[in-house]
Amino acid sequence: MPYDTVNPANGQVEYSLELMDAAAVEQRLAAAAQAFPGWAATPLEQRGALLRKVGAQLREQRDAIQRVMTAEMGKLRKEALAELDKCAAACDYYAEHAAEYLREQAVVTDAQRSYVRYEPLGCVLAVMPWNFPIWQVFRFLAPALMAGNVALLKHASNVPRCADAIRKVLADAGVPDGVFDVLHIDNDQAAEVLRDARVAAVTLTGSERAGRSIAANAGGQLKKCVMELGGSDAFVVLDDADLDATVAAAVKSRFDNAGQTCIAAKRFVVVEAIADEFVRRFVAAAAERRLGDPQDEATTLAPMARQDLRDELHKQVQASVAKGATPLLGCEPERGSHAGYPASILDQVAPGMPAYDEELFGPVAAILRVADEAEAVRVANDTTFGLGGSVWTADRARGERVACQLQCGAAFVNAIVKSDVRLPFGGIKRSGFGRELAEHGIHEFMNIKSVYVA
Structure with missing residues (x-):
C-alpha cells in the first residue's frame, strides 16, 4: 500500500512510497541478526573510527540532507543545518568517550577478582518521530552502535527520505551491511x-x-525499552528576572522548530508582579516571527509538519478560548499556507483548558499567572508530564533552589532546556522512562554483567 509525503509549506506531494512486504522485512531482520556477532566483536577503536566517518559524511552531505528535511517536514534551512551539525558532533563524542564509558569496573568483594562489564544486547528497534528527523535517530544510534548493538529504524511515515538519507550516510561511511537498516513499515508491522x-x-x-502501545508490546515480550514521550515544560519567570534576556529566550524556546519540540517551553508560569510587562514584551517579540518559505533565510517561523497537526492544534486553541483563555497574538491558521500556524499567545490560561492540561505541540504559548514563587512551583508541577523545565531569575542560588523542586528530567536555570550529548536526557511521569545521551545513554541497551572469580 503506497503513502505520500506532502511538503507542508505548499501542499505538494514530495514522494510516494510503498510499504515493505513481509519478505523485505524478513530480509532486514535476518541481516541484522547475522551482522550482530561480528559487529559486537569489532574492536571498540574500529567502531569509533567508523562512527567518526559517519560524522564526516553527515557534514559532507549536510546540504543535500537539509533539503530533504525541509521538503518533508518543513524545517527551516538554518535549523536543519544546525541539527545535522549536532548529529555529527554526537558521533565524534561517542567515538571519543565510549572507551571510558564501557571500561570494566573493578569492585572489591570477597572474590579474588570481581568486576562489572558491559555487553551489547543485540538488535534494537528504533521507532522515531518526524520533528527532529535526523537528531532523534542519532541521539540513540551513535551510542547504540558504539556499544556494539545493531539497529533497525522505523521512522515516521512523513519523513521516509530522511530515513533513507541516514542509511546512505552510514553506508557511505563504510558501516557493514546489516548493522543499520531502515524499515518502511506501518505501526502494525512494527x-x-x-x-x-x-x-x-x-x-x-x-x-x-504511541509509547503506551510500544511499551505494552515490549512488556509482553519482556524486552528492554526506552520511552521519550511528550512534554509540557514550564518556563518559570520569577519577579527578579532580567526581562530582556528572558523574553528573548522565551521566544526562541517556544517558536523554534514551529514549536514542535518535546522540550520546548509551553507553559509560561509568570509571577504576577512582572507578568504584565513580561507579556507585553513577549507578544511584541513573538509578533516578529514570520512564516514563509523554509528555504529562505529570512523566514523565522517554519510551517507545522502536517496540515492535520495544524488543525488539531487549532482545536486545542479554540477549546481553550471557549473556556476563558484570552488570545493575545495569532491563534488562527495562516491564510495561504498549507500547514502554517502563526506565533500565538494565550493569556489567562487555567486548569480545565487544553492549553493547561495538554501538550500544545506547535507555536502556541500559554501564560499562567501566579502570585509568588511557591505558587509558581506548584503550578509548574501541576502536569502529567515531566520532561523539562526552566527558571528565570537574577539570583542563581534562588533559581537552583526552584529548579531542584521541579518534577522533571531536566531543569535549567537562566537557559533554554535543550539536549546536550554530555548530559542524560529523558523524563518522568507521562514523559516516559529511561535515558539517552551521556554515559547513561550508552548503558541503556547493554547487559550490565557482574563477573565474580572466587
Missing part, C-alpha cells in the same frame, strides 16, 4: 517486528499514545 525473537529491545520517541 508491532510484529518487536515481537520477533531477533529483536532484543526497542526505543521510541513520540506521543504518549
Whole structure:
C-alpha cells in the first residue's frame, strides 16, 4: 500500500512510497541478526573510527540532507543545518568517550577478582518521530552502535527520505551491511517486528499514545525499552528576572522548530508582579516571527509538519478560548499556507483548558499567572508530564533552589532546556522512562554483567 509525503509549506506531494512486504522485512531482520556477532566483536577503536566517518559524511552531505528535511517536514534551512551539525558532533563524542564509558569496573568483594562489564544486547528497534528527523535517530544510534548493538529504524511515515538519507550516510561511511537498516513499515508491522525473537529491545520517541502501545508490546515480550514521550515544560519567570534576556529566550524556546519540540517551553508560569510587562514584551517579540518559505533565510517561523497537526492544534486553541483563555497574538491558521500556524499567545490560561492540561505541540504559548514563587512551583508541577523545565531569575542560588523542586528530567536555570550529548536526557511521569545521551545513554541497551572469580 503506497503513502505520500506532502511538503507542508505548499501542499505538494514530495514522494510516494510503498510499504515493505513481509519478505523485505524478513530480509532486514535476518541481516541484522547475522551482522550482530561480528559487529559486537569489532574492536571498540574500529567502531569509533567508523562512527567518526559517519560524522564526516553527515557534514559532507549536510546540504543535500537539509533539503530533504525541509521538503518533508518543513524545517527551516538554518535549523536543519544546525541539527545535522549536532548529529555529527554526537558521533565524534561517542567515538571519543565510549572507551571510558564501557571500561570494566573493578569492585572489591570477597572474590579474588570481581568486576562489572558491559555487553551489547543485540538488535534494537528504533521507532522515531518526524520533528527532529535526523537528531532523534542519532541521539540513540551513535551510542547504540558504539556499544556494539545493531539497529533497525522505523521512522515516521512523513519523513521516509530522511530515513533513507541516514542509511546512505552510514553506508557511505563504510558501516557493514546489516548493522543499520531502515524499515518502511506501518505501526502494525512494527508491532510484529518487536515481537520477533531477533529483536532484543526497542526505543521510541513520540506521543504518549504511541509509547503506551510500544511499551505494552515490549512488556509482553519482556524486552528492554526506552520511552521519550511528550512534554509540557514550564518556563518559570520569577519577579527578579532580567526581562530582556528572558523574553528573548522565551521566544526562541517556544517558536523554534514551529514549536514542535518535546522540550520546548509551553507553559509560561509568570509571577504576577512582572507578568504584565513580561507579556507585553513577549507578544511584541513573538509578533516578529514570520512564516514563509523554509528555504529562505529570512523566514523565522517554519510551517507545522502536517496540515492535520495544524488543525488539531487549532482545536486545542479554540477549546481553550471557549473556556476563558484570552488570545493575545495569532491563534488562527495562516491564510495561504498549507500547514502554517502563526506565533500565538494565550493569556489567562487555567486548569480545565487544553492549553493547561495538554501538550500544545506547535507555536502556541500559554501564560499562567501566579502570585509568588511557591505558587509558581506548584503550578509548574501541576502536569502529567515531566520532561523539562526552566527558571528565570537574577539570583542563581534562588533559581537552583526552584529548579531542584521541579518534577522533571531536566531543569535549567537562566537557559533554554535543550539536549546536550554530555548530559542524560529523558523524563518522568507521562514523559516516559529511561535515558539517552551521556554515559547513561550508552548503558541503556547493554547487559550490565557482574563477573565474580572466587
